[in-house]
Amino acid sequence: MERTGNILKWDIEGNELPPNANPQEGEGYVSFSANLTNGLASGVNIENKTSIIIDVNEPISTNAWLNVLDTIAPSTTMNQINIMSCDTLLDV
Numbered sequence: 001m002e003r004t005g006n007i008l009k010w011d012i013e014g015n016e017l018p019p020n021a022n023p024q025e026g027e028g029y030v031s032f033s034a035n036l037t038n039g040l041a042s043g044v045n046i047e048n049k050t051s052i053i054i055d056v057n058e059p060i061s062t063n064a065w066l067n068v069l070d071t072i073a074p075s076t077t078m079n080q081i082n083i084m085s086c087d088t089l090l091d092v
Contacts (some may be wrong), residue, residue, distance in 0.1 A: 042071040
């Protein structure tokens with residue numbers, strides 16, 4: 001794998017997939033993990049996309065994958081209720 005700034009590049013050799021005549025026959029995928037830059041705010045969009053080059057053919061662009069940082073813990077605020085009955089069940 002080669003990294004230039006925030007671009008990752010790797011060459012995969014010898015991966016012989018069959019022709020994609022029937023769905024999923026000739027399909028493959030690559031997954032990766034990356035550490036984030038410190039100090040990014042909640043709500044920041046992190047978008048990934050790629051181009052695939054097979055042999056000497058033109059690049060094939062993939063759909064973009066979007067992640068949104070959610071670094072703020074959820075919080076709940078409850079209001080006081082007045083119980084006006086003697087029932088043992090209370091709908092909340």
